[in-house]
Amino acid sequence: MAHPFNEFGIHLFGEKIMRERLPYPIYTGWKTALAKESALDRNTADAIAHAMKAWAMEFGVTHYTHWFQPLTGQTAEKHDSFLEQDKDGNAIARFSGKTLIKGETDGSSFPSGGLRATFEARGYTYWDISSPAFIRDKVLCIPSIFVSYNGEALDQKSPLLKSLDRLSQESSRVVQALGDKQVKHVNLSVGLEQEYFLVDRTMFSERKDLVLTGRTLLGASAPRGQEFEDHYFGSIPNRVKAYMDEVNVELWKMGIFSKVEHNEVAPGQFEFSVIYADANIAVDQNQLLMDVLKKVALKHDLACLLHEKPFKGINGSGKHNNWSLITDDGQNLLEPGDKPHENIRFLVFVAAILKAIDEHPELLRLASSGPGNDHRLGANEAPPAIISVFMGDVIERILLEMADKKVVKNSKEANRFSPLNNLSYIPKDNSDRNRTSPFAFTGNKFELRMLGSSLSASFANTVISTIIADSLHDIANRLEQFKYLQDVRDEALKIIQELMRKHHRILFSGDGYASAWIDEAKERGLPNIPSFVEAIEFLNCEKTKALFARNNIYGEYELDARSDILYEQYIKTVQVEAKTLIRMVEREVIPSIHPYLNSLLTLKDFPYYANQIALIMKHVDKAADQISILKTKLHKAESIDDLRSEGLYLRSEVFPLLDIVREEIDALELILPRDVYPYPAYLELLFLLD
CATH class of the missing domain: 1.20.120.1560 (Four Helix Bundle (Hemerythrin (Met), subunit A))
Known part of the structure; x- marks a missing residue:
């Protein structure tokens, strides 16, 4: 029996397949377009379309679809056959570059917040060349964006792509100003942890509340819940393990690096985690993961519940959004190193991130929310609705001392340890894990823990990218005024000190579940927005509109439309x-x-x-x-x-x-x-x- 890894990526038209099947000039044309150094011309598109069709048909594929993410938060697809008729009436398979690049659908049949009415329904899908095509259920799926006839975004992905470009541009400016001239691009690298529940399919169908709403509206707690704390990382039931095995095979065939599977805290609750990828690809892969989780469950007479709180009295489900900033030559800009107090670049980026979060907490609260997440946030099982940042003792001390203009020294605490006398010494992390923090620094990345399990990760990462890019823009403007590197470093230190004096209130390392934190947060001036519906108004307030306008992410009409859709x-x-x-x-x-x-x-x-x-x-x-x-x-x-x-x-x-x-x-x-x-x-x- 062949090992499942042998089929990894066989249903993915990724870079490896493109390199093998495309003529070299076509492949390099795609690469330069991907790097935004040139536009994809018609001849290149035709050649890619032909190779893509030939490859897909080898797997028995008969249809293709522009696979996109409308404002429902899910995915959408319309299947078109390769089958056409030649001039003699014979059946032929045809797929052109024009068809690959652009499709058309009814924009009024999806949520549009008034951007598309029935009498002006035209909407277009455009191929996202940065996300590889894949085969799903004998259909060639082409990741795409979805816009109106007038160019307004009708989807989740096109604003994300814009925000990632802005983040790359502003991050690169700061990195170059600090002396690393060879860096041309910076990517938001995202790793998503997907929690979910499984129930027997027959029992699921007998519960109208689960069928219609995704959660139980009635139901007394069982005599035993999660009190014994023995389900987390416990032995996986045989039926569930067989299900997980099939989920893994499906994901691996599509080139998705599903890495971790385990029992979660609540009975009947589990998790899949996928290896980091560029944000737009990670979001696509998470949408696929949720779809695979639901469809494969049916084959095992199970039902997969992605609702944030399907059962009262036990933990709900989230989707932890881990992210870092990676340069095109592989450097992690959030890596503190052995001497974080001397790592000016790291501290500049951290200060910029803290500024961004402190200035736009309402937007982050909204981006992590949905109706289902109201049952979970602040309920002593998930982070509170108050946005704060946990940096860990070492990094927080450095930042606060810089705010006080003190000379910062490295921690005297040993940073290496061995838990057993027969193990060699291993590095000790700079921070512990604060599970009550909504926004935590965990070694060399940040983790947004508020995101709801059923939500698309697109909007949250759009917000993260935009607010950080906006913060970095001002820093880059200041650093680029100086010619000599030492002057740049001196200015960078001033910037870090200024930002920390102004924004240190966002740092919190205590218990986010404690009632005392609510009072303390109020004293600090941090907003506490109790519900999703109360957060929506911040989407079209003047501060938000100005933020997205100056970064060219959303226009005013697009924000008003999204506000209406969320209400x-x-x-x-x-x-x-x-x-x-x-x-x-x-x-x-x-x-x-x-x-x-x-x-x-x-x-x-x-x-x-x-x-x-x-x-x-x-x-x-x-x-x-x-x-x-x-x-x-x-x-x-x-x-x-x-x-x-x-x-x-x-x-x-x-x-x-x-x-x-x-x-x-x-x-x-x-x-x-x-x-x-x-x-x-x-x-x-x-x-x-x-």
Whole structure:
């Protein structure tokens, strides 16, 4: 039996395949276009299209698609066959450079926030030459961007690509000013950790809440949850391991370096991690990973849940976004080295990043959020909604001492250790891990821990790239005024000191879960935005519009459109959850109790059963009363014309009612016989995977 690694990348039209199959002038033409040194001409595109089609057809591929990321946060594709008719009516396979580069679709059928109406529906897809094509389910998938007839971005990816260009440009300016003249490009390197839950597919289909909303709207906690802390890194159930093996094979064939798999903290929860890649490719790969996780689960009679909080009372799921800045010659600009206090370049970039985060925390809060993440952030299982940065004791001390204009010395603490006497000494990390920090420095990278598990990583990395590029722009302008390197270094030290004096408030190494941090953050002037819907307004405030405009990422109309789309997303999510809950309670839970109550009435003279009857009726009556209030408030919400007002009303008036109704029904579940309650319980959903 062939080893799975032998098939790594066989479904990827990557650089290796292009080098083998393309004439050298065509290959170099693509490379220069990739480096943005020239445009891709028609002859080069035709040659690539021909080679791509021939390669794909060897695997039985019959169709191609421009694979893109609309503002739904998911992916979209329309399949077109290679099949065409020649002048004699014979069937031929044809795929031109024009078809490779550009496609057309209906822009009004995707969320557009008013940028595309039905009567002006034309939208275009354009090949992203920086992300390799791949084969998925006998279809050649061509990663693309999606724009309107007038050029407005209708997708998640085109703004990301713009922001990465800006980050590369401004990072390169700073690096060159500090003496490294050969660096021409700097890439945002991203590694994503994807958490998810698995449940039995039959049980999943019996839960209307899971089917329609992705989370359980009802369900009492099982007698055992994650209290014993034995699921994390525990032995993987056989059924799940077989599933993971198939997921890995699918990913490896598409050239995705899936690296780590393990049990997560909560029962039924797991994680896949993928090796770092350039940000645009990492985002594409994560979209593919989520799709593969869901589709392969069905083959194993499982359902994959990507919702941030599918189960109450146990940990939810996130998507940790690890990132660093890598030059075109392989240098990591966030590597502190053995003497970080002397590493001026490292400290300049860290100071720029801290400035960016401190000036735009609301934007980072929004970029990490969605309706599902409201259940998770700040709930003692995930970072709080307050943005702060953990740098570790060593680096934080250096930064704070520089802010105080002190002479900074390296830590006297030994930086090498051996945990066992028969191991050689190994380097000791400059920082511990603070799991409560939303934005943490972890050795030679930063980790954004707030991102929701179901979300595309595109917008978060667009924001990260843009705000850092904006911060570096001002630094580059100052450094480039000096001719001699020593003068540049002196100015760099001044910049670090100025930025740290102004932005040191963003540093926090304590317990982000502690209630005292909320008060301290308020004293520091750090914003605390409790919910996703309350964060949306910061997308089209003047500060944000100016930021994206001067960096040429989004226009004003594009931001207004995205704001409307996010409000609509929140509104529809809460509406669907509320309507699903109403239907479950009124049509299934309460009717299922009637026969049981009738049987109890024959025993009402016994005190125990009389008490049971009273208890059941109390919870039913309370639930029914709250359902009535919920219906009234839902109806009122639908009459509110303004999207922001409707969203805030649903958050304050409707959303809390879902939990109130749930409390009553969950209490009922605990006193009803198992055969009376109409849904699979948490015990069955979470603990019966083997």
